[in-house]
Amino acid sequence: MNFSIDWLSFFVLEQIDDEGTKQVRMSKILSHNEYEQSELKTFLDGEFTKIAKRKVEKNPLHDAAATKLGQFILEPGHPLDSNPNYGLFKRLLHSTAKEDIKSHSLDLLQSYVKTPQVRGGVLIIVKAKLDKLDDSFLFLLKCDFEQKTAVITDENSLISNVEMAINAKNIKSIMYPFMEEEGMVDIYHVKIHQFSHARYFEEFLKFIEYPRTITEIVSQEVISLAKQHIEYTFPEDSPQRQQEEEEIELIAASPKRELAEKWEHETVMEAMHIITEHQPEIELKFKLDHLQVRAMLSDYGTQMNIAKVNGRYVVVLEGDALQFEKGFSPVEFLKPKSLHELVDDIERRAKEATIHPGYQGNGAEETSSMEVASALAPSDDTPPW
Known part of the structure; x- marks a missing residue:
């Protein structure tokens, strides 16, 4: 050319x-x-x-x-x-x-x-x-x-x-x-x-x-689906419906939002399939406290799931391989627990945190480093640090 x-x-x-x-x-x-x-x-x-x-x-x-x-x-x-x-x-x-x-x-x-x-x-x-x-x-x-x-x-x-x-x-x-x-x-x-x-x-x-961006199109489609869900779920002119419609308008106008906890998993999956059928490359990005999560919207329900344990959110990511880049960390040597063990640990930590506010999440209440050092005697399989 x-x-x-x-x-x-x-x-x-x-x-x-x-x-x-x-x-x-x-x-x-x-x-x-x-x-x-x-x-x-x-x-x-x-x-x-x-x-x-x-x-x-x-x-x-x-x-x-x-x-x-x-x-x-x-x-x-x-x-x-x-x-x-x-x-x-x-x-x-x-x-x-x-x-x-x-x-x-x-x-x-x-x-x-x-x-x-x-x-x-x-x-x-x-x-x-x-x-x-x-x-x-x-x-x-x-x-x-x-x-x-x-x-x-x-x-x-x-x-x-x-x-x-x-x-x-x-x-x-x-x-x-x-x-x-x-x-x-x-x-x-x-x-x-x-x-x-x-x-x-x-x-x-x-x-x-200039045409609308994909982000704008998807956002508008999500709001449209939410309004359809409200119309289907709540009677016309009911206070609940009016409240839901007002909340949707607030969500649509907010640059940052928290999990609304309004739809069941099956409803979210149905809406996700409607959107990804036309826009398969749509990203899904959110923060869990300080953790950044970035995936494709189509990953939800398969490789990425969200749950709740004792009032705290849990994000489960699933895949065939874990890759690390730029710099080493001890995590790279991990032998992963089974999912059941991990869920048990999460539930145990959540319960302990409720009972003992000073609980650090490692199985013991907060103590001084001197007390920990004197109480623990090294065993044969203790790492050299």
């Missing part, structure tokens, strides 16, 4: 005050032949193919995904031309005369520099064609200036600091139209790629919307 450059607009943006005001320090329009003979060709070599091939999910897992698909916002019954962002992209794609290229590129530039969090750097607008096909594509590339960049000089000065340096590895990009695969384009969608937490392109393209 190779792209042939029709023309390229190059702008250097400079921040001139502490308030973030930008000005254009340098600009140039390059034709196909001028681009082929320029250093920019070497700098951008392979970048267009990389952008086109970069994978993007229609519904990203979370909002912080680096690559997204944007869709032009349209009022019902209105054509694509009614969208200002589409209109600007279309004018650039149809520009062939140098004056038109410059005029429409400046329109895009002026709109871009009004975005609040835009940093100084290089903005490159490119019209390119895919070899062997007639489809034209618009690429918008942004390279922020690199901080503290230097080149090696000689034995006397060692290095020379470089101002306004750019790096192809950190290019933010827009590609329009979206190419689903070679030879198949979608004029309703724009591919956007940006690593930065500051969403320059999302703020810049005000008339483009």
Whole structure:
């Protein structure tokens, strides 16, 4: 997959005050032949193919995904031309005369520099064609200036600091139209790629919307299932139903939640199967006190289960192999107990903790280290520590 450059607009943006005001320090329009003979060709070599091939999910897992698909916002019954962002992209794609290229590129530039969090750097607008096909594509590339960049000089000065340096590895990009695969384009969608937490392109393209994330879709589906369960379980207009509905709304609006303890295991399994049938890769993450647990939602009920023993939660993880990484610990030498022994231990510790608040969970009440040392005599099978 190779792209042939029709023309390229190059702008250097400079921040001139502490308030973030930008000005254009340098600009140039390059034709196909001028681009082929320029250093920019070497700098951008392979970048267009990389952008086109970069994978993007229609519904990203979370909002912080680096690559997204944007869709032009349209009022019902209105054509694509009614969208200002589409209109600007279309004018650039149809520009062939140098004056038109410059005029429409400046329109895009002026709109871009009004975005609040835009940093100084290089903005490159490119019209390119895919070899062997007639489809034209618009690429918008942004390279922020690199901080503290230097080149090696000689034995006397060692290095020379470089101002306004750019790096192809950190290019933010827009590609329009979206190419689903070679030879198949979608004029309703724009591919956007940006690593930065500051969403320059999302703020810049005000008339483009983004699909819901998988996390949002699943959350909404869970709330919908919960409401269905309430409707099925409680009589209409009953106080219990009203209370349950209010609690569900609170849960939906809370960033952190505790185990609600409302559904039986079978109900949870049924809801889990409904969700994972459409979204098999959904993760399940939660904390048990200070312990982080991360699994797939589909693991629940098989490789991961939750129980309760004397008021305390127990998470049971099941698998064929345990692997350790980075650094050794004594746990790696463990001969595991049977599950029945472990459950007995958990129940015993819970009971002892209820009877003796000072109980430490190791079978004895809290005593001083001197008392323990004098009371224990080493036996033949005692470890040497």
